Amino acid sequence: MRAAVCRSYGDPDVVTVEKDFPVPGLHAGQVQVRVGAAAVNFPDVLLVADKYQMSVPPPFVPGSEFAGVVAAVGDEVNTVAVGDRVFGTALVGAFAEEIVVSPEALTATPDGVEDWAAAAFGVAHRTAIHVVRSVARVQPEEELVVLGAGGGVGLATVQLGALFGASVTAVASSAEKLDVALRDAHPAGVDVVVDPVGGGLAEPALRSLRWAGRFVTVGYASGTIPRIPLNLVMLKGIHVLGFQMLSFATNAPDEFGRNEADLIDLLSSGRVLPHIGRRFSLDEVVAALQFVADGRAIGKVVLDVSRVPGR
Ligand SMILES: NC(=O)c1ccc[n+]([C@@H]2O[C@H](COP(=O)([O-])OP(=O)(O)OC[C@H]3O[C@@H](n4cnc5c(N)ncnc54)[C@H](OP(=O)(O)O)[C@@H]3O)[C@@H](O)[C@H]2O)c1
Numbered sequence: 001m002r003a004a005v006c007r008s009y010g011d012p013d014v015v016t017v018e019k020d021f022p023v024p025g026l027h028a029g030q031v032q033v034r035v036g037a038a039a040v041n042f043p044d045v046l047l048v049a050d051k052y053q054m055s056v057p058p059p060f061v062p063g064s065e066f067a068g069v070v071a072a073v074g075d076e077v078n079t080v081a082v083g084d085r086v087f088g089t090a091l092v093g094a095f096a097e098e099i100v101v102s103p104e105a106l107t108a109t110p111d112g113v114e115d116w117a118a119a120a121f122g123v124a125h126r127t128a129i130h131v132v133r134s135v136a137r138v139q140p141e142e143e144l145v146v147l148g149a150g151g152g153v154g155l156a157t158v159q160l161g162a163l164f165g166a167s168v169t170a171v172a173s174s175a176e177k178l179d180v181a182l183r184d185a186h187p188a189g190v191d192v193v194v195d196p197v198g199g200g201l202a203e204p205a206l207r208s209l210r211w212a213g214r215f216v217t218v219g220y221a222s223g224t225i226p227r228i229p230l231n232l233v234m235l236k237g238i239h240v241l242g243f244q245m246l247s248f249a250t251n252a253p254d255e256f257g258r259n260e261a262d263l264i265d266l267l268s269s270g271r272v273l274p275h276i277g278r279r280f281s282l283d284e285v286v287a288a289l290q291f292v293a294d295g296r297a298i299g300k301v302v303l304d305v306s307r308v309p310g311r
Contacts, residue, residue: 063094
């Protein structure tokens with residue numbers, strides 16, 4: 001099969017497209033998916049550089065979010081069938097024509113939703129709905145500030161926040177601009193801050209909260225985990241909250257399941273669609289990874305895996 005392969009760690013240009021990479025073996029309890037599209041995320045860049053929180057030994061195929069069609073099912077799989085359209089997540093393997101995963105990693109792609117949208121819809125929007133609805137518990141007409149609003153999680157949080165009736169302020173870039181912009185826009189303070197960026201943006205954003213406002217830490221795209229003076233929290237009675245997908249799914253399974261089901265309805269009905277900043281072919285995988293590594297992506301970046309070169 002055609003696959004983007006990392007044979008040694010390094011910058012994105014260590015990844016090469018190979019025409020005869022072996023299709024992963026299909027065992028009992030597994031599903032083989034013919035990939036139509038895959039989303040490119042910053043952790044893919046980190047895995048190729050061996051700077052992620054876990055290592056994958058080369059050679060491996062990067063890529064963690066995908067959508068396509070079930071091509072084969074192993075013994076004991078009865079939740080999906082050959083020909084079903086699905087989307088899902090894995091640690092690696094998505095930048096290839098075929099991927100093998102467990103059925104639990106897959107969700108049915110709603111009718112009318114194309115592969116590029118389904119591939120880009122996974123983690124960012126799921127994070128956003130759980131954070132907005134269950135962690136921050138955003139109420140209609142509350143003032144919601146979203147940091148890193150040009151990124152996947154940020155943009156999805158802006159969409160979901162608006163859908164749940166909040167008045168949303170989307171914030172990008174520097175701490176100085178953030179401080180000025182928020183004081184100006186919300187002199188009385190805001191109700192909720194959602195922060196997938198961390199670093200120098202977190203403290204001015206937390207300072208912009210009103211009394212008893214909520215600050216939700218979601219990620220550290222800046223590369224720095226902020227240290228906030230707790231007196232700021234004390235003085236304003238601020239609620240500091242955190243979200244992490246796996247621990248939320250494990251500890252609040254009912255709420256997790258409800259949010260996920262409602263999100264699929266929102267996708268099916270077209271009320272929520274991921275914003276695609278740029279699409280690349282599989283042959284352009286190095287450019288796609290570099291685009292994400294350089295922080296140039298707005299929203300999600302998608303690889304059209306099934307697009308055949310020259311057509
Ligand atoms: N907790 C969870 O379960 C969970 C789930 C999904 C993702 N995450 C985490 O959430 C974070 C964001 O993920 P993502 O997919 O949205 O990433 P992304 O698409 O790469 O977006 C990150 C955004 O962060 C901003 N940013 C990056 N570096 C910055 C810096 N030095 N200073 C200021 N802003 C900076 C940029 O926003 P602007 O340039 O537009 O300001 C960028 O658009 C990551 O750390 C990810 O690991 C956590």
